[in-house]
Amino acid sequence: MRRFALALTAATVLCAPAGHALAQDPTATTPVPPPPAIPTPKSGKVKIEVADGIATSKLRYVARGDKVTVTATVQPFVAGQVAKLEVRRSGKVVQRPRARIKRISPRAGRATFELEVRRKGVYKLRMKHAATPEQKAFHSRAVRIKAVVLSAGEGARGTGVLLLQRGLYTLGYAVPVTGYYDGGTSRAVVAFRKVNGMARDGYASPAVYSMVLKGDGAFKPKYPAAGYHVEFDWSRQVLAFVRDGKAVKVYHGSSGKPSTPTVFGTFSFYRKEPGTNSHGMVQSNYFIGGYAIHGYVDVPAYAASHGCIRVPIPNAVQIDRQISLGMKIMVYV
Secondary structure, eight states: OHHHHHHHHHHHHHHSOTTOSSOOOTTOOOOOOOOOOOOOOBOOEEEEEEOSSEEOSSOEEEETTOEEEEEEEEESOOTTOEEEEEEEETTEEEEOOEEEOEESSSSOEEEEEEEEOOSSEEEEEEEEEOOOSSBOOEEOOOEEEEEEOOOBOTTOBSHHHHHHHHHHHHTTBOOOOSSBOOHHHHHHHHHHHHHTTOOSSSOBOHHHHHHHHHTOOOOOOSOTTSOSEEEEETTTTEEEEEETTEEEEEEEOBOBOTTSOOOOEEEEOOEEEEEEOTTOOEEEEEEETTEEEEEESOOOSSOOBSSSEEEEHHHHHHHHHHOOTTOEEEEEO
């Protein structure tokens, strides 16, 4: 019996596959790795702004035919996203410009659109982002702008006049902001026209409005680094107070005619003469010899004085208050 058992054991070992002590389980399989997790699309929010034009409490006004820049700031920033600006006029979609959203900070992106408002009327702007695997659909609140063609003269009132006055004030011109087109507004328009090489009158034409609504037409100082000072540009016949390199008050003026020219150069105010003197000079501020800035009853749009710099009497007191002794004035062609 012992010999039979040993023989049976030997036969079993010989029948087993080479390299295996025991046969493998035929039902065993290699584990399959789970599929990669799909990221959840991120929510988003956006705010749009129009940089051009002048705003009231209800609308932002731009000149018809202008190009308007619209910026959309998006949070959070997700790479590879594209935004669309839906532009409606009279309820109909008239433009759908697209722009890529670019990173501006770790958590925010920005899309910039440029559109041309070819016709008068109210335009409604809304930025839309279609759903993608990385970011959910979202859109902005609507912003409205109004494309206009405006003109105005003395005696006019209303929103159009207020827009003109606000625009001129922002550009640095001395102008009242009342919504009424008075003499002060007319004088500011004369100064604006002089600075920009236009006909020298006090009427705000569509061309004037177009520049003002775009924020164009400011006086550019010749001496921006000279600190707080006064400049008189003889070629354009305008007086400007300059602070931090920017004109902060610009006035219509009239200097010496060719036969009695105003002196050119850099001077300092050395004497102030309040009130009206025997020559009809009002609130005089002398900068060399008998040459002064002063108010006068007649201030034409061209050089006409005996050498002094004339300014309108309604502006003389305001100008006098801004001048201090020792302050510099640069007079140039």
